Amino acid sequence: MSEESRVNVRAIGRRIWNFLVSVRVLFWLLVALALVSLAGAFILQNGPPWAYTTLYGEGGAGFIFAVGADDVFHTFYFIALEAWAALALIACAINRFRALGGHRAEDGRDFPAQRTLVLPGEPRQFLQGIGVRLKRAGWRVKSLDGGALYADQGRWAWWASPTLHLGLVLFLLAGLVKLVSGQSAYLVLFEDQTQLLPPRLGAELAVTATGFDTVVDPNSSRVLTYYTELSVDGPGGRETPRIEVNEPYSRDGVTFYQSFVDELEPALLLIGARRDIASYARSLGSYEGAPLVIESLELRLTPLEDVGRGFPSPPTTAPATDFVTLELSDEPTPFPGTPWSVAVRGYYPNHLLETGTGADTNANPEPNPAVRMDVYLGNEPVAEGVLVYRLHPEYLDPKLVAAGVRIELGSVRWSHQPEPELPGDVLALRLFPGEPSEGLEGAWFSLPDGTPALLEVDPPRGLKLTTRGGELILPAPVTADEGNILDLGDGSAVGYLNAGTEPITGLEVKRDPGLFLFWAAAALVALGGCLVFAFPWRRLWLRVEEKSLALKTRRLPESELRKLLNPEGGEPL
Numbered sequence: 001m002s003e004e005s006r007v008n009v010r011a012i013g014r015r016i017w018n019f020l021v022s023v024r025v026l027f028w029l030l031v032a033l034a035l036v037s038l039a040g041a042f043i044l045q046n047g048p049p050w051a052y053t054t055l056y057g058e059g060g061a062g063f064i065f066a067v068g069a070d071d072v073f074h075t076f077y078f079i080a081l082e083a084w085a086a087l088a089l090i091a092c093a094i095n096r097f098r099a100l101g102g103h104r105a106e107d108g109r110d111f112p113a114q115r116t117l118v119l120p121g122e123p124r125q126f127l128q129g130i131g132v133r134l135k136r137a138g139w140r141v142k143s144l145d146g147g148a149l150y151a152d153q154g155r156w157a158w159w160a161s162p163t164l165h166l167g168l169v170l171f172l173l174a175g176l177v178k179l180v181s182g183q184s185a186y187l188v189l190f191e192d193q194t195q196l197l198p199p200r201l202g203a204e205l206a207v208t209a210t211g212f213d214t215v216v217d218p219n220s221s222r223v224l225t226y227y228t229e230l231s232v233d234g235p236g237g238r239e240t241p242r243i244e245v246n247e248p249y250s251r252d253g254v255t256f257y258q259s260f261v262d263e264l265e266p267a268l269l270l271i272g273a274r275r276d277i278a279s280y281a282r283s284l285g286s287y288e289g290a291p292l293v294i295e296s297l298e299l300r301l302t303p304l305e306d307v308g309r310g311f312p313s314p315p316t317t318a319p320a321t322d323f324v325t326l327e328l329s330d331e332p333t334p335f336p337g338t339p340w341s342v343a344v345r346g347y348y349p350n351h352l353l354e355t356g357t358g359a360d361t362n363a364n365p366e367p368n369p370a371v372r373m374d375v376y377l378g379n380e381p382v383a384e385g386v387l388v389y390r391l392h393p394e395y396l397d398p399k400l401v402a403a404g405v406r407i408e409l410g411s412v413r414w415s416h417q418p419e420p421e422l423p424g425d426v427l428a429l430r431l432f433p434g435e436p437s438e439g440l441e442g443a444w445f446s447l448p449d450g451t452p453a454l455l456e457v458d459p460p461r462g463l464k465l466t467t468r469g470g471e472l473i474l475p476a477p478v479t480a481d482e483g484n485i486l487d488l489g490d491g492s493a494v495g496y497l498n499a500g501t502e503p504i505t506g507l508e509v510k511r512d513p514g515l516f517l518f519w520a521a522a523a524l525v526a527l528g529g530c531l532v533f534a535f536p537w538r539r540l541w542l543r544v545e546e547k548s549l550a551l552k553t554r555r556l557p558e559s560e561l562r563k564l565l566n567p568e569g570g571e572p573l
C-alpha cells in the first residue's frame with residue numbers, strides 16, 4: 001500500500017472515529033433510543049391483531065404492523081440503535097481515557113496555538129489585565145509563570161460526558177436485563193372472571209375484573225381512556241386498584257397495564273359431573289331459543305268487515321287512543337269493547353318477517369319485533385300462533401284473515417325468562433377466544449382441588465386443558481346427548497359451551513427487573529444533555545511570545561472573546 005493510500009485510510013478512519021465520539025451525535029442517538037423505547041411503552045406489545053384495530057383504528061394498526069411497533073424491542077432498527085450506541089460508548093470511553101493524560105499538559109503553557117495577536121503594548125501587562133477581567137466575569141484563572149494564562153468557566157460541565165456515558169451504559173444494561181430476565185403475560189378478563197398469573201411471572205396473584213369501561217367525550221365521541229377496576233388477591237391480602245391507560249398498578253414485582261376494552265364471545269368451560277354438565281347444556285339451549293316474556297302491550301284490534309275483506313293496507317300510524325294497553329296473564333285477556341280475547345305466547349325482539357305465505361309478498365324480509373298470540377272469539381280459539389309485527393303493520397297473518405280481524409302492535413313491556421341456574425357442583429370458567437399464535441397463551445385458573453391448570457383456545461381443535469395429568473382436547477361444544485364431554489379421571493368431567501357476547505378488558509402484566517435502570521438512564525441522559533447544550537465548558541489559553549499573544553479557545557464565541565480581550569470595543573490588537 002502506497003503512502004498516499006495509507007494517508008487516505010487514516011483520514012477515513014479519523015472521520016469515522018470523530019463521528020463515533022461526537023457528543024452531539026451521541027445525544028441524538030440517545031434521544032432516538034428513548035423515543036423508540038417510549039413507543040414500546042405506550043403501544044401495545046405482542047397483542048392479538050384485532051386489539052390493534054380496536055385501539056388504533058385500521059390505519060393506525062396497519063402503520064404499527066408495517067414498522068414493527070407491535071414488537072418494537074426486537075425490530076432491526078432498535079437492535080441497530082443499541083449496537084451503534086455500544087460502539088459509540090466504547091469509542092467515547094477510549095477517547096476519555098486517552099485524554100486523561102493530556103488534560104494537565106493542555107492546561108499548561110505548551111498548547112498548540114489557534115491564532116496569534118500582535119499587541120501594541122507590553123504583552124505581560126496586557127495578559128495580567130485579561131486575567132483580572134476574567135476573574136470579575138466569574139472565570140477560574142490559573143497564571144503560569146507570568147507568561148501564560150489558562151482560564152475556564154463552567155468546569156463542572158466536564159461531567160456531561162461521563163454522565164452521558166453512564167446513562168448509555170444503564171440503557172444497554174436495562175435492555176440486557178429485560179431480555180434475559182424480563183417476563184410478560186396478557187390477560188383478557190370478563191367481568192367477575194378470575195385468572196391466576198402464569199407461574200413464570202413469579203407472583204402468586206389471582207386477578208378478578210370487578211368493573212371496566214371506556215370513557216368517551218360526549219361532544220366529539222373521542223375515546224378519552226380505558227379503565228379497569230380489579231380485585232387482586234395474594235399472600236399480602238386483597239387490594240382493589242383501578243388502572244387506566246398510563247396509570248398502571250404494581251404489586252409483588254409485577255406491573256399491570258390497561259390495554260383495551262371490547263366485546264367478545266367467551267367459551268364457557270364446565271367442570272363437574274357428566275350428567276350435570278349435559279343437563280345444564282340442554283337447559284341453556286332451551287333458554288336461548290325461548291321467546292321473551294311479555295308483561296304488557298298495546299294492541300289495536302279492528303274487525304275486517306269495517307274496512308273491507310281481503311288484505312287491507314290502512315295507514316301505519318293511528319291516534320294513540322286507538323290502542324289499548326293490556327296487562328297480560330296466563331289466561332286469555334278480553335279486548336275491551338269487543339267479543340275477542342288474546343293470549344300472548346311470546347315476544348321475539350328480532351323475528352324474520354315471513355313472506356311468501358300469500359299475505360304480503362312485497363314486504364321486505366328483515367328482523368323486527370314480533371308477538372306470537374292466540375285469538376279467541378268468545379271462548380273459542382279462532383286463530384292460533386299468529387304473528388303480529390311491530391315494524392310492518394301492513395302484514396296480515398292469513399289466520400287473522402280467516403278469523404276476520406286485524407291486530408296491530410304498539411309498545412311492549414317485556415322481561416327475560418329466568419336463566420337456568422348452574423348446578424351447584426359444576427364449576428364454570430370463561431375464557432377469551434383466540435389462537436395462542438396470536439400472542440395469547442390462555443388462562444391460568446384453579447381446578448376444584450386447588451391445583452393450577454392452563455386453558456387454551458384453538459378453534460381448529462376446540463379447547464385444550466393442560467393439567468398435571470396431561471392434555472385434554474375438547475373438539476366442540478357440549479351436546480344434549482352428553483357428547484363432547486371428557487372425563488378427568490376423578491369422578492368429574494369437563495366440557496365447554498359458547499356463551500353470549502360480553503364486554504372484556506385486556507391487561508398486560510410485566511415483570512421487568514431492569515425498569516429502574518431505564519428511568520435512571522433517562523434521568524442521566526437528560527442531565528448530561530442539559531450540561532452539554534445549556535452550560536458549556538468554556539476554556540481559554542493565552543501565552544506571551546515576544547510582542548505577540550498566542551491564543552487557543554474551546555466553546556468560546558468570537559463576540560465574547562472580543563469583549564474579554566478588549567472591553568472598550570474594536571479589534572483586540
